[in-house]
Amino acid sequence: MADVEFKVENSVLWITLNRPEQMGALTAAMRDEVIARLLAARTEPSVRAVVLTGKGKGFCTGADLSRPAGAPAPTEPPMVGAGREMMKYGSQLLLRTIWEFEKPFLAAINGTAAGLGAHLAFASDLILVADGVRFIEVFVRRGIAMDAAGGFLLPRVMPLAKAKELVFFGDDLSAEEAYRLGVVNRVVPAEQLETVAREWAERLAQGPTYAIGMSKRLLNRGTESNLDSCFEDEALTQALVTQSDDSKEGLAAFRERRKPVFRGR
Numbered sequence: 001m002a003d004v005e006f007k008v009e010n011s012v013l014w015i016t017l018n019r020p021e022q023m024g025a026l027t028a029a030m031r032d033e034v035i036a037r038l039l040a041a042r043t044e045p046s047v048r049a050v051v052l053t054g055k056g057k058g059f060c061t062g063a064d065l066s067r068p069a070g071a072p073a074p075t076e077p078p079m080v081g082a083g084r085e086m087m088k089y090g091s092q093l094l095l096r097t098i099w100e101f102e103k104p105f106l107a108a109i110n111g112t113a114a115g116l117g118a119h120l121a122f123a124s125d126l127i128l129v130a131d132g133v134r135f136i137e138v139f140v141r142r143g144i145a146m147d148a149a150g151g152f153l154l155p156r157v158m159p160l161a162k163a164k165e166l167v168f169f170g171d172d173l174s175a176e177e178a179y180r181l182g183v184v185n186r187v188v189p190a191e192q193l194e195t196v197a198r199e200w201a202e203r204l205a206q207g208p209t210y211a212i213g214m215s216k217r218l219l220n221r222g223t224e225s226n227l228d229s230c231f232e233d234e235a236l237t238q239a240l241v242t243q244s245d246d247s248k249e250g251l252a253a254f255r256e257r258r259k260p261v262f263r264g265r
Contacts, residue, residue, distance in 0.1 A: 005149050006037055011042050011048040011205035011264070012198075020056025023112060025064040031094050038097050048205040048264045050101065051197050052106040052120065060117030062148075063091065063136060091116050095149040098123040099220065101139035102213030104204040108197035109175075110190070114138040116148040122157050123149065125216060127183070128197050130190035133175040135183075140170040156223055157183050209264035 005016040012216050015034060017024045029062055041047040054060060098105055098120065107124035114136040120133070139146045139152075146167050154163035158181050166173055178184045188196050204212070214237045242248055246262045253260035 003027065004033050008046055010202050011046060012201040013037070013050045013241060015046045015050065015052045017052075017054040020054075020058070022061075022064065022066075023056070023058025024054040024060035024117060025058075025062060026060055026116060027068075028090065031063075035094050035097050038101060039048065041103070042101065045264065047103065048207075048209045049104040049106065049201045050202045051106045051108055052098075052124065052195065053111050053194070054110060058111040058117075059109045059113045059133070060120055061112055061222045062117050064117030080146055091148045095119060095123045095153075099149075103209055104201070104207075104212055104216075106197060106201050106204070108193050109133050109184075110193055112136065119148045119150055119153055122153040122183070126185050126200065128193060128200065129175040129178065129184045130174055130188050130193045131187055132190065133187075135166075135173040135175075135178060137170055138165045140168065196255075205264075206262060207251065208244070208260075208262045210244050211241050211246060214241050 001018055003019050005014075007020050012212065015037065017026065017030070019025060019030075038050070039086050040052065105124050106126045106128065107121045109121050109127065109129045110133070111130070111136050113121050114134075115138040118135040118137065137146065139150075150167065154167070162181060165171070173183075175184065175187045177217070179187045186196070218230070218233055218237055221233060225233070245265050246260075249260070249262060250260045
């Protein structure tokens with residue numbers, strides 16, 4: 001079985017992290033494979049929404065730090081410059097790809113999400129969580145500073161004081177508290193997670209993909225823009241989107257009092 005499984009059903013790309021025995025820990029090869037598939041999906045008409053999920057008790061417990069059998073332990077961390085490059089083209093590139101992906105991106109969190117794994121969820125547009133799931137800012141437990149875009153993502157999805165508490169102490173954030181804070185969209189029984197994720201994703205895949213993607217762009221930029229910039233972005237975006245086939249179909253359906261049939265273009 002592949003460590004990452006990919007399938008397209010009803011215009012939804014399903015990406016499943018398939019390492020249940022390793023709690024979904026992400027190897028460099030898995031990371032690069034997901035990045036490549038998402039980059040290709042940006043221009044694939046057959047893909048109009050994405051679901052990222054896992055198998056077993058772990059969704060993703062971060063980067064896989066294990067070594068091949070017999071490999072010697074490193075005596076020193078990588079040089080500063082090399083470490084920066086590794087992150088820039090590794091976890092940071094993966095999270096940037098998800099954050100900027102201009103089609104609906106849904107995370108269905110089946111189990112523990114720690115470190116990079118938690119941030120994969122936080123970078124997604126919508127987050128469904130099985131009951132009993134825990135999010136863990138695990139970095140302090142390893143004696144390292146937070147990475148994997150945490151400084152960008154956490155203050156955007158939760159109050160700053162709560163983000164600092166989680167990062168400084170490394171304590172678990174339960175699914176229920178994450179929902180109360182507005183970090184996740186819904187907590188569901190574990191046995192219903194895939195069903196609800198499928199319902200949401202297929203509903204999104206039938207929507208006006210281009211318009212949704214551009215609205216996502218406005219929302220993401222809105223957290224760091226002033227009012228004038230937001231208004232300018234909004235005006236330009238609307239001018240572009242109203243030229244799309246889906247926009248024309250939406251207006252025609254409104255005039256004809258029927259349900260629109262969007263084709264994602």
